[in-house]
Amino acid sequence: MCIQADFSTDEGIYTFADKVREQCTSLRGILHNASGWLAESPTASLSHVLNAMLQIHVHAPYLLNHALEDLLRGHGHAEGDIIHFTDYVVERGSDKHIAYAASKAALDNMTRSFARKLAPEVKVNAIAPALVLFNEHDDEAYRQKALNKSLMKIAAGGERDHRSRGLHPRQLLRDRPYLCGRWRPSAGLVKTAPQENQQPGADSPTRHRAG
Ligand SMILES: NC(=O)C1=CN([C@@H]2O[C@H](COP(=O)(O)OP(=O)(O)OC[C@H]3O[C@@H](n4cnc5c(N)ncnc54)[C@H](OP(=O)(O)O)[C@@H]3O)[C@@H](O)[C@H]2O)C=CC1
Numbered sequence: 001m002c003i004q005a006d007f008s009t010d011e012g013i014y015t016f017a018d019k020v021r022e023q024c025t026s027l028r029g030i031l032h033n034a035s036g037w038l039a040e041s042p043t044a045s046l047s048h049v050l051n052a053m054l055q056i057h058v059h060a061p062y063l064l065n066h067a068l069e070d071l072l073r074g075h076g077h078a079e080g081d082i083i084h085f086t087d088y089v090v091e092r093g094s095d096k097h098i099a100y101a102a103s104k105a106a107l108d109n110m111t112r113s114f115a116r117k118l119a120p121e122v123k124v125n126a127i128a129p130a131l132v133l134f135n136e137h138d139d140e141a142y143r144q145k146a147l148n149k150s151l152m153k154i155a156a157g158g159e160r161d162h163r164s165r166g167l168h169p170r171q172l173l174r175d176r177p178y179l180c181g182r183w184r185p186s187a188g189l190v191k192t193a194p195q196e197n198q199q200p201g202a203d204s205p206t207r208h209r210a211g
């Protein structure tokens with residue numbers, strides 16, 4: 001089933017939620033992938049860029065998680081999932097996508113808040129990709145500059161992408177009932193020190209201890 005939606009307004013978000021409720025009596029999971037990647041520029045209205053990034057990366061997940069919460073519940077311990085797609089830039093900031101990075105940081109924080117609100121029936125986690133795929137319009141200079149930032153010098157879809165081990169959302173969904181309120185960098189492509197998975201403090205909302 002596919003439901004078309006436009007999350008550029010709160011009304012569009014609520015309309016989508018209503019259509020989901022018309023079609024579904026329960027949900028196994030929600031993946032918040034919808035996104036825009038707007039840069040600040042001399043020709044772009046800063047208010048428009050900021051509002052658009054907050055609308056898609058904060059308003060949509062925030063309003064949909066509340067509107068559809070009850071459909072995720074009632075299936076047993078740790079049987080519901082929400083996954084937020086954030087961005088490795090949450091850790092580093094961005095001088096060219098300031099509003100984008102700030103909105104993803106808000107989404108990252110909401111991962112922890114919704115984890116506290118919905119555990120232990122529903123696990124809430126984030127995946128923080130770095131460079132995943134180039135856009136069709138990315139020119140060679142941009143591609144090379146982006147690859148130069150990475151240790152592995154690859155982007156998915158390239159001739160060596162068989163080696164890129166993306167973290168499949170299913171790995172967060174079913175296989176780890178103890179995983180909640182955490183984010184997992186998918187940053188093999190970006191120069192960084194070895195990353196330990198980030199996790200909340202000792203008062204993690206999950207009831208299980210990580211195996
Ligand atoms: N690609 C990359 O290198 C990286 C991606 N990420 C994150 O990973 C996720 C997936 O990335 P990617 O596939 O490149 O993302 P895209 O830029 O392709 O956008 C993902 C989807 O969002 C949808 N969307 C955009 N605006 C709206 C809207 N107003 N209402 C409803 N849907 C909307 C688009 O639908 P439609 O096509 O119908 O417009 C698109 O299919 C994103 O959250 C992104 O921020 C993070 C780091 C790197």
Ligand SMILES: Nc1nc2c(c(=O)[nH]1)N=C([C@H](O)[C@@H](O)CO)CN2
Pocket residue numbers: 035036037087129130131132133134135146
């Ligand atoms: N919604 C999107 N977010 C991001 C994209 C994209 O195409 N759509 N692309 C990136 C870049 O690949 C960046 O990670 C490397 O320059 C980031 N976010």
